[in-house]
Amino acid sequence: MSAVGREERILDIIATARSKRPKFRDERITMAHGAGGKATGALIEGLLVPALANPALEQLADAGSVTVDDVGMALTTDSFVVKPLRFPGGSIGELAVNGTVNDLAVAGARPLALTLSLILEEGLESSVLRAEVEAIAAAAAAAGVVVVAGDTKVVERGHADQLYVCTTGLGRIDPRATLAPSALRPGDQVIVSGRIGEHGTAIMLARGEFELGAEIVSDTRSLWPAVDALLDAAGPGLRCLRDATRGGVASVLNELARASGVALLVREGDVPVHPAVAGAAELLGIDPMHVANEGVLVAVVAPEHADAALAALRGAGDAEHFAQAAAIGEVRTEPPGMVLVETAFGGKRVMDQLVGDPLPRIC
Amino acid sequence: MSAVGREERILDIIATARSKRPKFRDERITMAHGAGGKATGALIEGLLVPALANPALEQLADAGSVTVDDVGMALTTDSFVVKPLRFPGGSIGELAVNGTVNDLAVAGARPLALTLSLILEEGLESSVLRAEVEAIAAAAAAAGVVVVAGDTKVVERGHADQLYVCTTGLGRIDPRATLAPSALRPGDQVIVSGRIGEHGTAIMLARGEFELGAEIVSDTRSLWPAVDALLDAAGPGLRCLRDATRGGVASVLNELARASGVALLVREGDVPVHPAVAGAAELLGIDPMHVANEGVLVAVVAPEHADAALAALRGAGDAEHFAQAAAIGEVRTEPPGMVLVETAFGGKRVMDQLVGDPLPRIC
Missing domain, CATH: 3.90.650.10 (PurM-like C-terminal domain)
Structure with a gap:
């Protein structure tokens, strides 16, 4: 087999393997399952999506779509566990708003409203919380969205890492958008x-x-x-x-x-x-x-x-x-x-x- | 002062104190801030709501309202950190779905869609996760809602307690509902x-x-x-x-x-x-x-x-x-x-x- 022929054959085998839905076989969750790569894909496609089966979720898009009274909307959710909480150019609160707004945006939806759910570690300094809530407010104002609902839970010291933030976003699908991950054509x-x-x-x-x-x-x-x-x-x-x-x-x-x-x-x-x-x-x-x-x-x-x-x-x-x-x-x-x-x-x-x-x- | 007069005066003082917006002055977060009582109220009304100020949030209702193209909707979010994960009559997954569906229901909104965000502790047994995802799917089916979007994060061992679940719900405000916490009248x-x-x-x-x-x-x-x-x-x-x-x-x-x-x-x-x-x-x-x-x-x-x-x-x-x-x-x-x-x-x-x-x- 020539070198080129072998390369094609290898690519072929890889392509066949990859076209199948990944299986989830791990006995325990590892950090890799949260990293956004293949292990995350196997967890999502091998466990979560089959169990929760429905067409919106099977698209595996950044946001799910919901139609209410003929109004097309997008919904997306994300938890933020970034470490450290503050870093050059931003912080967990700003990240939470922008991350959620962006999932709506790339789904072709104009961001409208957010919800905010906080998991706080007992002993967290109130000034740290206040700074993040203010960062959330500023980022939401900059992105033109309103925080319409919230929730706060506290867990004992050692059961979180200061502060986790879960934001969910609602957006209105823009009529100009006809986006689909399956729409790619040669030459694009x-x-x-x-x-x-x-x-x-x-x-x-x-x-x-x-x-x-x-x-x-x-x-x-x-x-x-x-x-x-x-x-x-x-x-x-x-x-x-x-x-x-x-x-x-x-x-x-x-x-x-x-x-x-x-x-x-x-x-x-x-x-x-x-x-x-x-x-x-x-x-x-x-x-x-x-x-x-x-x-x-x-x-x-x-x-x-x-x-x-x-x-x-x-x-x-x-x-x-x-x-x-x-x-x-x-x-x-x-x-x-x-x-x-x-x-x-x-x-x-x-x-x-x-x-x-x-x-x-x-x- | 008669006993009756004194009782009235005490009630009067309490009523005046309570009609003011609570202040948040604690230096650190304690378990009480997550318990749903006065400390939680002070955190929400004294820190979160003022920072994120907008009319939907100031209602302090179980769900916020959003109107898109004249369609009235309710959005609500909750994190679940219940311990233990399973208990007689339910588990964290079932609780997460029902808790969110119920916040919509009491806002007079028919529950339609949910999002699901998971924070997993490194080392969590996959069978525990699978059981909860199945509980979520069963509870969602029973409540007539679809899970349309999700997210998964993993934190290192010792930075969560097995599994935290954040669910956000979208519902359609029912035209029969004219509910408001300010609507109570003597005799009701x-x-x-x-x-x-x-x-x-x-x-x-x-x-x-x-x-x-x-x-x-x-x-x-x-x-x-x-x-x-x-x-x-x-x-x-x-x-x-x-x-x-x-x-x-x-x-x-x-x-x-x-x-x-x-x-x-x-x-x-x-x-x-x-x-x-x-x-x-x-x-x-x-x-x-x-x-x-x-x-x-x-x-x-x-x-x-x-x-x-x-x-x-x-x-x-x-x-x-x-x-x-x-x-x-x-x-x-x-x-x-x-x-x-x-x-x-x-x-x-x-x-x-x-x-x-x-x-x-x-x-």
Whole structure:
């Protein structure tokens, strides 16, 4: 068998294995199950979705859809357990609001209302709680959403880590949006909204895991203004949007390739990365594509709408991030369900999801 | 000053103090802040609501309201940290679904959809997780709601207690419902849907805190069928509904008396209590009115609709509980904002909320 023939055969075997629904066979929960990679996928697709079976959940999207009296809405929920609570560029409260708002935005829904549920550890300093509630209020005001309901529970010292936040968001599906993870077609362009990997890097710096010459701050932000601009500029040509959080851009692209049964080719040299983020990733032996973001959008766009989409993103405010919006790759037919990276040297390699994450409790 | 005059003066001082918004001055969070009594009230009204200020939140209702394209909806959220995870008559998963569905129901909203966010402790046995996800699925099916979105986070061993569940519910406001905590009028009747205090007692038994001759099982159930029946039978005469969870019936009545600026008089002898629950409460030196329920409704009804409401509740299924539905008291004018109990011996005492709760982590 030639080298090329063998490579194809291996890709074929991988593709077949990956097209099956993952099974959940682990006896105990490990940190990897919370990291947004393959282990999380197996837990969700192998245990949670089958048990709770219904069409909205089986889409595995960032938000579920609910129609009430012909009004199409999106609902999404997230718990936040980030450590430390405060980090350069943000804090758990701001993250909770933006993370939830962004899940609605990439589902093509205008964020309207949030609920807030707090699990507090006995002994938590009230000033810490107050600072986070104020961060939540400020982020909600900035994102144009109202907190309409809340809940507070307290557990004994040693049964939480200061403060966990669960936010749920309700949004109105925008009539301009016709998004579906299964909509990708060969020739479609893959766009990122700006530099990647900054949230994960900021958290590592905040944990004192290493020192960098440059200051990297979290990319936490509301993505709705960017989505709004994209829907205006490229509405019918927008195939799908994703918020590249846990597992990074690599996880999002793999999920989309699987859902659409297409291949994605990413040109490594076109991916915008801050030099300090690239340096930190190299130090840790990871790819910036696997590092979590909290305000980075991946858009797949029909080729004839790609330029308009890029222009819209670059004008979407928060100039420092969106000015770097870039087309980083395209949709191909082969090998179905997989993501390939074209390196600066012209070689190709498979870019898989990780099983776990080198950075637990990133959000 | 005569004894009667002095009693009036004391009630007057208490009423004035209670009509003010509570202040939050504690330096640290204690278990009492999670118990549903006065400390929780101070945290919510003194810190959370002012920081997140908006009209929906200031209602302090079980659910917030959101109107989208003229469709009135209710949103509610709750975290569940009950210990142990399984107890006679239920488990954390079932409790999470019913608790959220009930918050919608007592807001006069038909429950439609839920989101589910899990915080898992590293090392949790997968079989425990699977059992709870199945309990959630079964309770959701029984309550007629779909789980449309979810999230899973994992924290290191020792940073959670096996499994915390956060559920958020979306419901459609029923056009028959005109409920408001401020709607109580002198002469209105106070009704409970059946025996009280069984959930809290079941949890204490499950913790092995004492032994009882009788088996007491949690009262966790969906209250929507009962609310649906009440709306049919007494719609325009229904002033307000409440789900008497943390803090028990006493907390709910105090909140209503304050919100409406009326007095509530409860006839102790008319409150349905299982003898074993009464016995357990006496052992612990607490009043069953302060013990948590997870499927007990308090309704305040205009006097001319009270008989119809009682008949509707008694026919609302789950016969064992609803067969005991009872009118337990009425709305008076004086002393405003307070709840008085008329004992079996004809005496009267103030029934206040507790500061904390003798039973933490009850839900």
